[in-house]
Amino acid sequence: MKAFSYSRPDSVRDAVAGVAADREAKFLAGGTNLVDLMRLGVERPDALIDVRHLLGHDIEPTADGGLLVGSGVANSDLAVDPRVRQAYPVLSQALLSGASGQLRNAATVGGNLLQRTRCVYFQDVTKPCNKRQPGSGCPAREGSHRDLGILGTSEACIATHPSDMAVALAAVDATVHLTGPGGERTVRLEQLYRLPGDDPSRDTTLEHAELITAVQLPPPSALYRSSRYRKVRDRASFAFAVGSIAAAMVIDDGLVREVRIAFGAVAPRPWRAHTAEDALRGQPADAADFAAAIAAELELAEPLRDNAFKVDLTRRMGAAVLTELAEAQQQGSGR
């Protein structure tokens, strides 16, 4: 690991200024991704600015009835919060499906959003990787890509974003609050991430030294309450997703009134399935239509030799989860 200085500034302003003044400086929160990547030699900061104590650790109601989640809230605390569990079940489920009990205690909401890809070439400094070392090439297209992306990828990079939480946040229309050298701004979760194109080195639209201060959840609604997360992985627990889906849906008179669908582990960012959502809105809520709508979304897919199975997996998983949501509501209204 490269040597680095460590500091704990007294204010967000000082923390932002500290990182802004040094291209090689990085914020540090729970450390569970950054320390790991520094040990692998993938991240090589010369200064760590610890912000964990500065970030919000509370989950507070907003004026419109939603929740403002401080970016320093532990993944475990967000997952088990009764308000989250009740009003945004998909978010609690996604968090509890991620990592392990001890990692969730250390991991923060901000760090979770900004964790880097688990692509094996990215993590191995002896191999080329356009994301880690721009221009060095991407061995994954020909090599090991079974776990990598089928949507939104580029010639230069087919890495996926590994977060479960971010997929759920995309489905519940969360926004992200930022503070940077140029002031404060708010972006939709989807806008936080960028597609690789010919510059895969940047995962997000954040400027250097921009700090995530909070994640905001919109007011509770029947839509978000009727939501769930499904994760497919290689073992029953403590494994990253091979594919996942976050979905929310309300049905009225047998028709889909509102729906949100986001796919995980198939793209460089949580993949909001807008095409599928548009196809479903106002249509009859039945399994064949669900599968067809998701298939329409997946027409954009560019699978490779060993990850083509993700197309079928995502379609089947999506249809199954939407069918379950529809059935749960029919049972609920028949009670």
Add this chain to the structure above:
Amino acid sequence: MAALRTGQPDDPTVSTVGIRVNDEMSELTVDNRTSLLDALREHLGLTGAKKGCDHGQCGACTVLIDGRRANSCLQLAVMVDGQDVTTIEGLGAAEDLHPVQRAFLDRDAYQCGYCTPGQICSAVGAIAEAGAGWPSAVTPADSLGIEGTAGLDASEVRERMSGNLCRCAAYVNIVPAVLDAAREVSA
């Protein structure tokens, strides 16, 4: 009481930290790269916490930080300045074992023992989480959580302990040991 002094006059990559380990205050001067795990093992001689992977993947290094379980390999010593750390050495003494230690002995919940300190610290944390009613990934989605430790069953324990791998696969005895201990702790 934080003793943090970051950077020495001639070297910004070294810090002095104050960590309360097993109820005793320790002041250490460390290279900033030093993990909490290495600080415990190499600087304080507390070799109970083990290094299985150094990447958060095995749980052998699990300790309690401010009462919560965490992987000490992914915490830097400088990050825990001012915090309370409990290792397997601080949980109980040979003559006065912690209920989870007792249960592991009674149930023969290990073979080589390498993963055991991490398993036990993790179980202590997991039992406290269950006691607070925290749900897990296998808790029914329509409930807010579980009814304290009484809500634990084998599948809940397996899920909650999934961050601790056992190369000897002593899981068949670890699960009942954790259930025994959970009952005793709540009794």
